[in-house]
Amino acid sequence: MYNWLLQKDNYVPKQDSEAFLSRNILTIVGILSNLRRKQSNSTSWIYRVNIFLKIFFTLVFVISLSLTRSITYAGAVNLYMLSFLFFVNKYERSRIIKLFFSAVIFSIVIVLPSLFFYTSLYNAGLLVLRISGSIMCVNVLVYSCFPHQITSGLNNWFVPGIIMMIFDLTLKYIVVLGDCAVEMFQAITLKSVGVNKEKSKITFSLFGVLFLKSKMYSDDLYNAMVCRCFDGEYPALKGKRFNFGLSDLCYVTLSCLVLCVTLL
Amino acid sequence: MHIPDNYLSPSTCAIIGAAMVPVWSRCIKKIKYEFAFKNIPSISLMSAFSFLIMMFNVPLPGGTTGHAVGAALVALLIGPYAACISISVALMVQALLFGDGGIIAFGANAFNMAFVMPFAAYYSYIVLKSISPQKRSWKHTSIFISAYVSVAVGSLIAAMEFGIQPLLFKDAAGLPLYSPYPLSVAIPAMMIPHLLVVGFIEAFITVGVYSYIEKVSPSSIYELSYSKLKPVYLVLLFLLVLCPLGLLTTGTAWGEWGVHEIKNMIGFVPKGMVHGFSFSSMLPNYNIPALASKTVAYIVSAVTGVVLIMAMFGIFMIFKRTITKKGS
Numbered sequence: 001m002y003n004w005l006l007q008k009d010n011y012v013p014k015q016d017s018e019a020f021l022s023r024n025i026l027t028i029v030g031i032l033s034n035l036r037r038k039q040s041n042s043t044s045w046i047y048r049v050n051i052f053l054k055i056f057f058t059l060v061f062v063i064s065l066s067l068t069r070s071i072t073y074a075g076a077v078n079l080y081m082l083s084f085l086f087f088v089n090k091y092e093r094s095r096i097i098k099l100f101f102s103a104v105i106f107s108i109v110i111v112l113p114s115l116f117f118y119t120s121l122y123n124a125g126l127l128v129l130r131i132s133g134s135i136m137c138v139n140v141l142v143y144s145c146f147p148h149q150i151t152s153g154l155n156n157w158f159v160p161g162i163i164m165m166i167f168d169l170t171l172k173y174i175v176v177l178g179d180c181a182v183e184m185f186q187a188i189t190l191k192s193v194g195v196n197k198e199k200s201k202i203t204f205s206l207f208g209v210l211f212l213k214s215k216m217y218s219d220d221l222y223n224a225m226v227c228r229c230f231d232g233e234y235p236a237l238k239g240k241r242f243n244f245g246l247s248d249l250c251y252v253t254l255s256c257l258v259l260c261v262t263l264l
Numbered sequence: 265m266h267i268p269d270n271y272l273s274p275s276t277c278a279i280i281g282a283a284m285v286p287v288w289s290r291c292i293k294k295i296k297y298e299f300a301f302k303n304i305p306s307i308s309l310m311s312a313f314s315f316l317i318m319m320f321n322v323p324l325p326g327g328t329t330g331h332a333v334g335a336a337l338v339a340l341l342i343g344p345y346a347a348c349i350s351i352s353v354a355l356m357v358q359a360l361l362f363g364d365g366g367i368i369a370f371g372a373n374a375f376n377m378a379f380v381m382p383f384a385a386y387y388s389y390i391v392l393k394s395i396s397p398q399k400r401s402w403k404h405t406s407i408f409i410s411a412y413v414s415v416a417v418g419s420l421i422a423a424m425e426f427g428i429q430p431l432l433f434k435d436a437a438g439l440p441l442y443s444p445y446p447l448s449v450a451i452p453a454m455m456i457p458h459l460l461v462v463g464f465i466e467a468f469i470t471v472g473v474y475s476y477i478e479k480v481s482p483s484s485i486y487e488l489s490y491s492k493l494k495p496v497y498l499v500l501l502f503l504l505v506l507c508p509l510g511l512l513t514t515g516t517a518w519g520e521w522g523v524h525e526i527k528n529m530i531g532f533v534p535k536g537m538v539h540g541f542s543f544s545s546m547l548p549n550y551n552i553p554a555l556a557s558k559t560v561a562y563i564v565s566a567v568t569g570v571v572l573i574m575a576m577f578g579i580f581m582i583f584k585r586t587i588t589k590k591g592s
Contacts, residue, residue, distance in 0.1 A: 027319050034362070062367055066274045069435065099363060103268075114444035123439050127270065134269040138363040147361055162304070169308030170315070170353050171361075177312050181320075203320075204472030210316065211341060211477060214309040215484050221305035 018192060021199070025185045032178045035147050035171060037091075045247040046087040046144045051153030053248055057255045058141040062134045064259070071122060074129035080258045081136035084144065092143035096136070103135040104128065147171055173217060180213055181206070265333060265422055265458075266358070267373055269366030271443045272425055273433045280425070281371020287348065287379050294345040306342075310350035314338050315357055317469075332462070335418070336411035337470045339382035340389060341477065343486040347386075351378035376422045385414035385470075404471050411470035415463040416455070421505065423447075423454035431559040507566045 061077055068074055082100070085093050107128045115124055145153075151168045184206050192199055272280075295307065317334030339347040352374045358364040365373045392406035427447030430440035445453065477484060516525055527533050550565040551558060 024320055028316070031319060031362070059367070062269055063274065066270050066368055069441070111444065114440075117444065117449075120437070120439045123435065123441065124444070127442070127444070130270040131268055134366065134368075135363055138359070138367060142361055142363055150360055165304060166308050166311065166353055167356065169305065170311040170357055173309050173312035174315055174357070177309075177316055181316060201472070204469065205476050207317065207320070207337075207469065207473040208476035208480065211313055211473070212481055212484060214313045218305040218309040221309070225305065 018189070018199070020203075021185055021189050021192070025182055025189070028178045028182050028185070032175055032182070034095075035175055035178075037146055044087040044089070045250060046084060048245065048247040049144070049251040050244070050248050051145055051149045052156040053251060054141050054145060055150075055153050055157065057251070058137050060255075060259070061137045065130045065133045065137070068130070069126070071126045071129060074126055074133050076258055076261075077133045078129055078136060080254070081133065081140050084140045088140075088144055096139050096143055099139050100132060100136055103132045107131040169221070173214070176217065177210060177214060181210060184209065265373075265377060265418060266355075266365035267369045267376075267422065267425070269368045271366075271429070272369055272372055273429060273442045274368055276425065276429065276432075276442075277366075277368045277370075277372050280375045284352075284371050284374050284379065287375075288352065291345040291348045295349060307346065307349050307353065310338065310342050310346060311353035311357070314347075314351050315354040318354065318358070332466045332469045333377055333381060333415070333418070334466075334469070335377055335381035336385035336407075336414040336466060337473055339386045339414075340407065340410075340470065340474060341485055344382045344386040346486075347382040348378045351382065372425060376418050376425075380421050381414040381418040384417040385410045388413045404475065407474055408467045408471050411467040412463040415458050415466045417502075417505075419454045419458035419462070420451070423451045424505075426450040426454065428559070428563075432563075504570060507563075510562065510566075 061081075065074060065077055085096060088096065111124045111127050115121065142150075148168075151164060151171070154164055154167070188196075188199065188202050188206070191202075196202075314334055317332065317337065320332075335347065335351060338351060341347075342350070355365055355370065355373050355378060359367055359370050359373070389406050389410035392409055393403060395406075396402040424447065426443040426445060427450035429443040430446050433441045435441055443450070474485075516522070521529065523533050523537060526537065547561075547565050547568070550562050552561040552564055
């Protein structure tokens with residue numbers, strides 16, 4: 001055995017910034033896990049509410065929030081939306097809370113300096129509540145249903161079939177391309193053990209590879225569509241029959257109560 | 265640059281959203297022509313690509329990271345029309361599924377990021393590249409500058425949208441109802457970080473990725489089409505966009521003083537001016553008597569002026585075409 005093999009090696013790796021690699025992986029994995037959420041995990045009534053009603057009331061609340069000048073109404077909508085936290089799954093709950101607090105802190109930071117200009121605490125508070133309320137409305141919609149439900153929900157809103165098809169395909173290919181990106185980022189991470197000064201350059205190549213892959217997938221998809229007699233027409237499938245159940249009744253009653261009590 | 269709901273008034277969002285309808289319509293027509301009926305898979309895949317580009321972080325000096333919009337890159341790779349539609353779809357996915365960017369503000373976000381940015385990048389690239397089309401280094405410099413310009417123009421438009429809110433939407437006490445910062449605050453607040461950081465990130469990513477694709481698969485890149493749009497129209501469009509900056513100014517431009525202002529300045533009014541030619545215009549000093557707010561009157565005057573010039577130009581073109589037809 002050679003002596004140098006037995007000697008203790010004091011290897012201290014040089015400092016190398018790899019934060020962006022792990023951050024990218026985490027971001028994309030977060031997006032993918034959001035898109036891959038399974039309906040089977042959910043038992044609460046809020047998941048059974050018809051998506052048409054959810055989209056309708058979300059729009060009503062978002063529009064009414066932007067029009068309101070009443071801080072009571074904005075606060076009530078915030079509280080109403082926060083009450084849904086009791087009915088969503090643990091993962092969704094943590095996501096909604098995180099996004100709610102980020103929205104509140106961000107809007108406070110943005111609005112705070114305006115107090116030096118206008119000294120109106122009421123208007124500043126109203127703006128913060130309106131922003132956090134509308135972000136909560138959208139997040140409650142997003143996390144109380146599943147991506148495919150939103151696509152089918154748009155069907156009931158007379159969105160043209162072509163737009164729905166593009167939307168649906170985009171969601172599917174975000175997952176496909178996202179998986180590719182995660183694999184490539186993991187490969188870069190493995191290749192960067194020690195020091196890798198070429199990381200930034202490789203990242204540009206990664207974007208390029210992703211673009212070329214998307215071109216390739218696009219051609220494959222087009223060929224598959226032609227093989228399935230795609231002729232350029234996109235008839236939208238008829239949505240499911242509208243069944244008004246107990247969960248729908250609860251949701252409509254609660255939403256109407258919040259709207260009526262605070263507006264009257 | 266994603267504007268959440270309630271920073272802009274619903275009427276601003278509605279107007280900008282309505283302005284986007286003809287843009288989307290034109291882009292869809294153009295894509296149908298360019299891609300034939302391959303358009304659906306192409307748009308979907310490019311939307312997914314645009315979405316992911318917006319999500320990626322790139323390393324920045326000092327150990328931090330930042331992310332690009334990718335509008336310039338997508339515009340140069342697939343053309344501005346396809347870029348407009350694919351970025352719009354990506355923004356729709358972000359708004360509806362991730363709560364990033366508002367639902368009511370979707371039109372405004374699409375206007376800034378899916379229309380202004382890709383078109384600004386694409387046309388500035390065409391103009392810059394035409395200076396020295398053969399030089400490879402100049403080509404990359406042009407891409408760098410055009411990506412930077414796209415961020416600068418996009419952020420300027422977004423800042424203007426924010427900045428006109430306190431001028432247009434106030435409560436009875438005169439306090440702002442939506443974004444509280446006037447143009448004098450909104451423009452530097454938006455422009456400084458975008459010009460110092462985001463613009464450079466966008467430019468570096470665009471040049472890096474474009475060079476890689478050009479090297480590996482040059483046929484995948486969109487072929488530049490020199491449309492009939494002359495640079496002078498771009499300049500006019502840019503000046504049009506800058507119109508609201510006039511709201512920041514105070515006083516009268518040099519040499520454009522009225523009789524009262526001259527009296528205040530020099531203490532008397534020259535005789536020739538007292539009895540000189542006097543014309544009372546429809547909108548004196550860009551004020552409209554029916555509108556109480558000077559700001560609204562200024563914007564309405566600007567829109568009226570543009571519409572009148574375009575109408576006169578249209579009539580002139582019809583007249584010219586008729587004469588040419590008769591002559592032939």
